[in-house]
Amino acid sequence: MKALLVIGDGMADRPLKELSGKTPLEVAEKSSLDRIAKDGICGILDPISPGVPPGSDTATLALLGYDALKSYRGRGALEALGSSVEILQGDVAFRCNFATVDENLTVIDRRAGRIETDEASKLAEALQNVRLGSGLTAEILFKNTVQHRAILRLRGQALSRMISDSDPGKTRALTTRFHKILKDHPVNRKRAEKGLPPANIILFRGAGTLPEVEPLPDRYGIKATAITAMPLIKGVCKITGMKLMYVKGATGTYDTDVIAKAKAAIEALKSNDLVLLHVKATDVASHDNNIQQKIEMITKINRMVNHIIKNVDLDETIIAITADHTTSTATKEHEGDPVPIAIQGPNIRTDDIEEFNERVCAKGGLCRIKGKDLMPTIMNFIGKTEKFGA
């Protein structure tokens, strides 16, 4: 028995005026998601706890069975890990932005005009081998990723969370050094000539160290693979012992190739006990306040699930569908409302729910569970849990 967990990022929503008080899930064409709901058991799920708006990192940790309130250590190390930066226990990593400041060091563009990756790479080169000085000894690795985004890794004795984004004083020295190198760099001189904002400062945020979690293969004796385009989710999956599968055309944006992702998931199920299939852009649509785009992304997820249902042996496969959190297209923020969950598979007690959405699933046979209870539930369905007691 295998298990597939489909996560629509921020797919759950609140009632929207523009949809006459309905949610995107309540109006989108999603017959295959409804089929999972109809053939399976439904419920609602609090990723962390009722009313707590989760990040995608904490929510995914929870959906993989971990108590994120205990194990989460910030975003930076997870994002770095998902960006192919080696992170060891003890390292501190930040998610960074190339940005633009004026002469008074006031930020005037948080993304340096969404600087192109090639230019950012040249600037990043100039930031190697910088030393912290002033008593703080740490090995510094700075790596740009896509456009204005970058990773800073600090490695040294007892760094831990001494250096944190909530205590800007600690990183001010490094910011100043980086600024001095960047402001006169040829790349920025050329940008100025073209009238583009110079990428003359690095903003640090999301300081983090690795969470200490027991990997899924150790905990359940399983092989697990994740399919996601997002570095942050890749990092979460990596630290929990999942393998990552690269899918051409999986972009994390509206144009992502959901059929390519479906095919990858079907392939991964052949040699794994658990496959996580994550689609980002439902969340992007909510942050963009784009209701129509969110509805279309739900329909794309539906097409993806439809392709999977038609091509896997449903007598040997548990399929669970949920969201990592609610993102309100009205507030454009993650919210603490629960998300719908549907699980179908052989030997699962069914209920009379026939639709996958926030309101109807609340009446389902799973009732209301916590995010961290989902993985034990799924593992129990595929026979991978151990008895506690005699």
Added chain:
Amino acid sequence: MKALLVIGDGMADRPLKELSGKTPLEVAEKSSLDRIAKDGICGILDPISPGVPPGSDTATLALLGYDALKSYRGRGALEALGSSVEILQGDVAFRCNFATVDENLTVIDRRAGRIETDEASKLAEALQNVRLGSGLTAEILFKNTVQHRAILRLRGQALSRMISDSDPGKTRALTTRFHKILKDHPVNRKRAEKGLPPANIILFRGAGTLPEVEPLPDRYGIKATAITAMPLIKGVCKITGMKLMYVKGATGTYDTDVIAKAKAAIEALKSNDLVLLHVKATDVASHDNNIQQKIEMITKINRMVNHIIKNVDLDETIIAITADHTTSTATKEHEGDPVPIAIQGPNIRTDDIEEFNERVCAKGGLCRIKGKDLMPTIMNFIGKTEKFGA
């Protein structure tokens, strides 16, 4: 106001192909259990936590209101306590089997041909006053119970869980000593003459010490009695301060006399605030993969409850019905699915559930609760809880 808690061991199940996707509870004649559901409030209950398959010991601890994840210390001491072996804090006890090994010490029969109790008693006599030696000082008590089953109790300084079944090296010395005594024992010579497998070795498992729990009489100021045929459940009830009631004809097997048990419960309710009435054989049927027998055992439990309903004052008695865990008759294992719960009594908010089974109770007014929340709920109904706060 009194409370009766009826536990059908492993009574909950998963949908079975042979029953057209229904569970034994969904097809069995159980009009009295349905009446409790109809007159009372229903829900589903995770004995330990969603997806976690409980043992009967951890589940019963939970149903009595304890956090088994914190207080459970293994099976051995509970089973010993339930087999009338004195167990003190600090003692380590094992559940043992008389078994048969060949010349290479390879186990060829885990139960020594289910040796008769009389013969096992004679062998057990020969195992008294054995010393551990090699630095380990412990007082040893070995007691056979029924057929091949036995208890080993070690008492000494700082034994704790140093000696455990997961670390066979520690008990190897004792195993060797016992083997030397048993292999040439007259009882085994006679068995060999008759062509029976000699009981020439003792297998140790389920190392355990006593859980530290606040007894129910102290916690709630109640008198409580348990009616069960199983040593393990007797041990759990004893350690929680319940009295045990012996019932002639209560066997823990299919032929158990449920009317005798019902009469005992009615009698016990006269002088107790809480009576636990446990029936084992529903679980046995699942482990035996015997669907028909499970259905018949549910109907026997129904007859037992019917006898009780007709003979107690329902205006003065709360009756709760549940299972300690799900046992799948398909997998023959304890599973982590929740169990149905129904509670009837005066002043209890009712719901519109009219049937006692896994799927329908999920729609009940109790929603989904945890095992450890059941006892406070029951105690509150009979007015035995204290206000927390002012």
